[in-house]
Amino acid sequence: MSELDLRPVDAIVQRLGRGSDAAIPILQAIQSHYRYVPREAMERVCALTEITPATISGVATFYTQFRHRPVGQHIIHICHGTACHVKGSELIQDAFQRRLGIGPEGDTDAEGRFTIEKVACLGCCTLAPVVQIDGTTYGHVTPTSVANVLDDFLHHGQEPRTLSGGTRKISDGELGEIRIGLGSCCVAQGSGKVHQAIQQVLQESGAPVVVKRVGCVGMCHQTPLVELIAPTGSSTLFSKVQADDAAEIVLRHFKPKGVLRRARYAASRWLDRLWSDEIADPSIRHGIDTRDPPVCAFLGPQRHLATEHCGALDPTDLDEYLRHEGFAALRRSIERGGPDWIIEQIRASGLRGRGGAGFPSGLKWAKVRAADGEEKYVICNGDEGDPGAFMDRMILESFPYRVIEGMTIAALAVGAHEGLFYIRAEYPLAVKRIGEALEQCRRRGILGEQILGSDFGFEIAVKEGAGAFVCGEETAMLASLEGRRGMPRLRPPYPAESGLWGKPTLINNVETYALVPWILRHGAAEFARLGTPTSSGTKVFALAGKVRRGGLIEVPMGVTVRQIVEEIGGGVSSPSRLETVPIFAAGSRENGTVPFSPQPQRRFKAVQIGGPSGGCVPAELADTPIDFEALAQVGAIMGSGGLVVLDDADCMVDIARYFLRFTQDHSCGKCTLCRIGTRRMLDIFDRICEGHGKPRDLDDLEMLAQTVRAGSICGLGRTAPNPVLSTLKYFRHEYEAHLAGRCPAGRCKALIHYRVTDDCIGCTLCAQHCPAEAIALTPYVKHAIDQEKCTRCDTCRQVCPQGAIVIE
Amino acid sequence: MPKLTIDQRDVEVPEGATILDAARKLGIEIPTLCHRDGCEPPTSCLVCMVRVGGDHRLVPSCATAAVDGMEVESESEAVHQVRRTALELLLSDHLGDCLAPCYFACPAEMDIPTMLRQIAAGEMRGAIATIKRDIALPAVLGRVCPAPCEKICRRGHLDGPVSICLLKRLAADVDLASAEPYVPTCLPESGKRAAIIGGGPSGLAAAYYLRQYGHACTLFDENRQLGGRLRSEPQQDSLPAAVLDAEIATILRLGIEVRAGVRIELGQLAELQDRFDAVLWACGRTAKEQAIAAGLPVSQRGLQVDPRTYRMGATVGVASRSGTLVPDMPSRSGTPVPDRLGAELEALPFALFAAGNAIRGKSLVVRSVADGKEVALAIHQYLSGQPITGWPRPFSTKIGRMTHGELLQLAAIGPLSYQERADASSLSLRERARVRESDEDISSSSDTPHAPRPTPQTGIALGFSLAEGRQQAARCLHCDCRGLWTCKLREHAIKYHANPRRYEARRRVFQVDARHAEVIYEPGKCIDCGLCIQIAAAAGEPLGLTFVGRGFDVRVSAPFDRSVAEALSRAATACVAACPTAALAYKDCSALVPRFRKHPCASTD
Incomplete structure (x- = not known):
């Protein structure tokens, strides 16, 4: 290998500083330059800075973001979040590996083009299963569409999909407004392309319309969303809009100026269609007509506090935020309130931390305020890592000013002058938006020396995480901010007494801060009126899984699980099918097409609340209200708010194993019970799911779970057994079935096999799609599956137009 | 000064003292592995857990401050259960043999490795004492035993097993031929x-x-x-x-x-x-x-x-x-x-x-x-009116079968490297088969203790000379743990009846870093407490040690895949002393073994 050019390292160090707290940013910069972290570069850093070899190599191997080997040209991130898991991300992973010829041990194809990486959660749960190749996100991927995805990426993928240019403004003669969702989900589903197409159409047609980029609407199941506001003020919502559809939508509602233009436009569109030779979009296409009537049901029971004005605000437009009472709460706090008033309001509102544990915020704020010391910090914990939770990402992306306002009020209350955002590295858009918003605030005197003309000064910086779920734990996050391995430490002392650099530190979650301005504007009593006596206000949930309408929802505390699943989510979804046309259609059938045979209706089985720290609430207990205490009582926790709906095709043993594998994978490795205990629990799960379980295993599992819960050092370890304990409590019969060699839901590969029923018409689709060549091509004759070769990838069952392949 | 109770006993400790300090003051023995005075508590091992205030939660006593009015529970079955679980979890991921495979292959459970090291060092008197703790008739068995110990000897997979049986015979013959053969000390007459x-x-x-x-x-x-x-x-x-x-x-x-x-x-x-x-x-x-x-x-x-x-x-x-x-x-x-x-x-x-x-x-x-x-x-x-329990089963973790690559790692530790031992190895089976006329080191007694004897494996064989015996004994790979007498994990595991095979687990790959002149590092025995990392950093080691990786795969290692020899240029002694197991140990640890060696079955004295 040729000598590595280390001059960029010198420049990076020059830029980022020589202190030990710069370790993570320096490593991030090195990786973005070299695409991995070469050892020579780390040694160079040690030579140039205070950072020791022990520190840098400890840090570089702790965070999963850092790669230690050169990688392929493109990186395929396969999301293994909860929603993706229940929708088959394992199968997608297998399919990519097969397609690229990568063995189980490797990660990069022979040509060095693609490297596959598993990621915990891309936060696009409603598009599950999701795959991201470099910057391009593909949703609803199936094992059979993997080839198309790769093809599409190689032909189109490198085109930027983010939006360029600001809001187009037309001062006079406005006819209306077009709002385009700009949350990551929308962008992932192609809202960038839609935006470009609309801009182009408007330019060509000359229709005087304002195009506005807005934050997340929450209806992620319908992305990309386009909302048209007519001059009269009435609005029409279009869902699953594609670039091709944009012109039609726009032209149907906003007539081009002048007849000539209209004619010319129509002609050019016709020619375009004639000559264009686009490859079909790999993700499932949705016609413009799929306007969803139950939109009202979805939005109906919700109350938007943290997500106030969702779908109407341009995330980066400070003026617009100000017009919507933005920073009014801060102004009031500075001018008439003062620290004691703020803390009293927060206390009286009953606000509890939205990060998971639900500690009363007022109490925490008062503690930090009372703590000795001139220097104090306010930190916003944006290290949302739960698979299946993406509400913090959405709030940061869509309402950056609101979070900044909440933090600034908190700083005023506790007497801090420095603030920090800690945002996980997987959320680049959130980092960018917050950065832009902070810059705007500084420019307008909302941050800095004399905020809003007062003598109160406050400044906020942004720090990026580096891929460690455990850094969501506050003491681990502090270690990470100080440039160390993100290992939690024993509390007490709590950060309120001894936090960042040993100073009193207030740490709250994104959503908590986002609620603060609303509370101060409307009054504590108004907030406390919402929800239940012990859990006031609202909670944002990421609703995903086997539900018709997934997305981000904000509901008052106290609504029941059933209301969320059935009223907002529209109940359990029917299984997704591939819309594939068979080649060998049965001759006797009309027009050579095969009638659609519906799959059996699925039954709501449970919701998993709180992600890897949470538990399952079975359907029988669906009337449990959303409330910190009520959820804890049934064995779940509020957590950060991931809410995954499971149906009878989901194996509860598999779900528990999935979460346990997640926490086990993210254990920092410090204390015995978590490091080895969760591993041994996982060993037992692996045995059970492979059909080698022993009768003693369930007792062992329960004993280990109880011990790990009682004795681990930090929250990650103490809550890691929750999914296990709650499924053991409500679904013990499923565990016992596994011990007897059966997986009732048909998920655990080692315990199932696929069989072709007599409904088979011999269309050969299954044989054509089988990646393992386990089905012989026998046209017009009933097919058979070679059990030896079958990898149980489920492809045949998905492509079968007759539903003639069953799992046993 | 906080006043608290531990197991319903009152104690008062100075401000800032931990629960562990308070327990020690009361004479309550809370086990610890990762705790070390003068170091930041790593709160890693979790064997020092106690329950506070009847809560279902437990806290590590080494790092939890004693607070006025605290009610601590230490010596209850529930707390012991958690300690035992922590120990069993550590043991499930502890790759090492407390006692060598030959120990368990020998029906008499003789401490073969100790005997071999004594012979290699020329301490024949010590060797016979070691032998006779378990074998009353070593000169006899040195001639008639089919030596199951040699069948399991790890060296057997490399260049032939150590000739354990003949070495035992050598020690016994030397003893019999001496002016005053070894006589063990007897306890006073019991009257029975x-x-x-x-x-x-x-x-x-x-x-x-x-x-x-x-x-x-x-x-x-x-x-x-x-x-x-x-x-x-x-x-x-x-x-x-x-x-x-x-x-x-x-x-x-x-x-x-x-x-x-x-x-x-x-x-x-x-x-x-x-x-x-x-x-x-x-x-x-x-x-x-x-x-x-x-x-x-x-x-x-x-x-x-x-x-x-x-x-x-x-x-x-x-x-x-x-x-x-x-x-x-x-x-x-x-x-x-x-x-x-x-x-x-x-x-x-x-x-x-x-x-x-x-x-x-x-x-x-x-x-x-x-x-x-x-x-x-x-x-x-x-x-003597004691409960009749029979011969104790010694506590031991076991590696089990090792791959060739692992054996080469093991062989690389020894006083001689595997390659250099090529000569010595020729002494094994071939040498045993050679008929010799006389022996210069041992004055043969009239009853010719060195007469050739047939053995199932080798046909006619003769004993070693003292010089040959020492060289042969030095071929021992030291499969038994260097920390047998110092390992706190073993000590607590015995005390808390922890079963090392409680949890089924796939074992790690055996590795050893033997590049340091005096110290070896076996990552498989490390419990990830990080005391050595702290000590190396405090000693100002230029390279030092660090945790590499995360979670279950975390390992203490020198940065950038360098060796422990480079990492510990000055803090090696302090690190070995602090290591709660023998992950870091002296290559030659005979100085640490009690002069009058305890029986490996003797767990605690």
Whole structure:
């Protein structure tokens, strides 16, 4: 290998500083330059800075973001979040590996083009299963569409999909407004392309319309969303809009100026269609007509506090935020309130931390305020890592000013002058938006020396995480901010007494801060009126899984699980099918097409609340209200708010194993019970799911779970057994079935096999799609599956137009 | 000054003291692994857990400040259970052998590695003492034993096993030829008397150890000469009578009454009752017919006894009920004696034991010698009024089978590298097969202890010279742990009855970094406490140590894959001293082993 050019390292160090707290940013910069972290570069850093070899190599191997080997040209991130898991991300992973010829041990194809990486959660749960190749996100991927995805990426993928240019403004003669969702989900589903197409159409047609980029609407199941506001003020919502559809939508509602233009436009569109030779979009296409009537049901029971004005605000437009009472709460706090008033309001509102544990915020704020010391910090914990939770990402992306306002009020209350955002590295858009918003605030005197003309000064910086779920734990996050391995430490002392650099530190979650301005504007009593006596206000949930309408929802505390699943989510979804046309259609059938045979209706089985720290609430207990205490009582926790709906095709043993594998994978490795205990629990799960379980295993599992819960050092370890304990409590019969060699839901590969029923018409689709060549091509004759070769990838069952392949 | 209670006992400690400090003040012994005075508490091992305030949560006592009014629970079963779980989890991921495989292969469970290191160091007196703790007849066994220890010797997969059996013979021969052969110290006379029926290998061995426990022994044998089957079975070629006589003499020297030419039948037991407090039936395979004649219970092979205590009758199964013993040794299994006969035996004023071929019918001589040692302890326990538990099963973690690559790693530690030992290895099997005329180091006695003997594997073999023996003994790979006497994990595991095989787990790959001149690092034994990392950093090591990786895969290592030799240029000694296991250990740790070595079975003294 040729000598590595280390001059960029010198420049990076020059830029980022020589202190030990710069370790993570320096490593991030090195990786973005070299695409991995070469050892020579780390040694160079040690030579140039205070950072020791022990520190840098400890840090570089702790965070999963850092790669230690050169990688392929493109990186395929396969999301293994909860929603993706229940929708088959394992199968997608297998399919990519097969397609690229990568063995189980490797990660990069022979040509060095693609490297596959598993990621915990891309936060696009409603598009599950999701795959991201470099910057391009593909949703609803199936094992059979993997080839198309790769093809599409190689032909189109490198085109930027983010939006360029600001809001187009037309001062006079406005006819209306077009709002385009700009949350990551929308962008992932192609809202960038839609935006470009609309801009182009408007330019060509000359229709005087304002195009506005807005934050997340929450209806992620319908992305990309386009909302048209007519001059009269009435609005029409279009869902699953594609670039091709944009012109039609726009032209149907906003007539081009002048007849000539209209004619010319129509002609050019016709020619375009004639000559264009686009490859079909790999993700499932949705016609413009799929306007969803139950939109009202979805939005109906919700109350938007943290997500106030969702779908109407341009995330980066400070003026617009100000017009919507933005920073009014801060102004009031500075001018008439003062620290004691703020803390009293927060206390009286009953606000509890939205990060998971639900500690009363007022109490925490008062503690930090009372703590000795001139220097104090306010930190916003944006290290949302739960698979299946993406509400913090959405709030940061869509309402950056609101979070900044909440933090600034908190700083005023506790007497801090420095603030920090800690945002996980997987959320680049959130980092960018917050950065832009902070810059705007500084420019307008909302941050800095004399905020809003007062003598109160406050400044906020942004720090990026580096891929460690455990850094969501506050003491681990502090270690990470100080440039160390993100290992939690024993509390007490709590950060309120001894936090960042040993100073009193207030740490709250994104959503908590986002609620603060609303509370101060409307009054504590108004907030406390919402929800239940012990859990006031609202909670944002990421609703995903086997539900018709997934997305981000904000509901008052106290609504029941059933209301969320059935009223907002529209109940359990029917299984997704591939819309594939068979080649060998049965001759006797009309027009050579095969009638659609519906799959059996699925039954709501449970919701998993709180992600890897949470538990399952079975359907029988669906009337449990959303409330910190009520959820804890049934064995779940509020957590950060991931809410995954499971149906009878989901194996509860598999779900528990999935979460346990997640926490086990993210254990920092410090204390015995978590490091080895969760591993041994996982060993037992692996045995059970492979059909080698022993009768003693369930007792062992329960004993280990109880011990790990009682004795681990930090929250990650103490809550890691929750999914296990709650499924053991409500679904013990499923565990016992596994011990007897059966997986009732048909998920655990080692315990199932696929069989072709007599409904088979011999269309050969299954044989054509089988990646393992386990089905012989026998046209017009009933097919058979070679059990030896079958990898149980489920492809045949998905492509079968007759539903003639069953799992046993 | 905070006042708190631990297990309902009041204690007052200075401000800033931990619960651990408070417990120590009360004399309550809370186990710790990762705690070290002067270091930041890593709160890693979690064996020092206590329960505070009746909460279901537990906290590490080493890092939790004592607070006024605190109610701490330490010595309860629930807290012990958590400590035990933490220990069992650590053990499930602890790659190492406390005791070497040869220890378990030897029916007499002899401490072979220690003997080998003593021979290699030329400490022949120490070597014979080590041998004779477990084997009463080493010169005999050095000639007739088929050496199961050598079959399992890890070196056997590289360049042939260490010639353990011949080295034992060398040590025994050197001892027999010396002016004052080794005589063990006996405890003061207990006033109790034991009768041993049969002067074969098990009877002789039992007498040897019973004397050491301080009990008077009378050895009955129907023949004029002691030795039993050692004289009758066809092994005269390899076992000269002179060697047997000499070795029996070393046993009788402890003061054992011999009644040769006296035949005692099982039916005559009542006659012994006035004169003895315990009787050991060790008359070999003929016992079975006598037992049938006397109406006593028999198994397929011989007399029926409790497999752990060798006791006939009522106490069957006592040891197996204690729950702490690992069940093994199917050869000793027998169905429990029916209650009726048990009651009859119980009626005797003394306990009746049986060992050797009397219970086995046919077995290796080493098995009989081992039986003699083990039954002696059981009889001693009976005579001194202790619970009869039988021979203890030593605590040990086990690596199991090693791959060739792992063996090469192991071999690379030794005083000589594997390559350099090519010469020495030629001494093994080939050397053993060579017939030698004389031996310059050992003045041969008149009864020619070095006569060639046939062994199943090698045909005619001869013993080593002292120089050859030392070189041969140095081939030992030191499979047993260097931390046997210092490892806190082992100490606590024994105390808390932690079972190292409680959790099934796929083991890690054995690795060792032996590039440092004095210290070796075995990551498989590391419990990730990070004390060495702290100590190296405090000592200002330029490279130092760090945690590499995360979660279950986290490992202490030198940065950038460098060696421990580079990482610990000045803090090596301090790090070895702090290491709670022997992950970091001195290559040559003989200085740490007690001068008068404890038996590996001795867990805590």
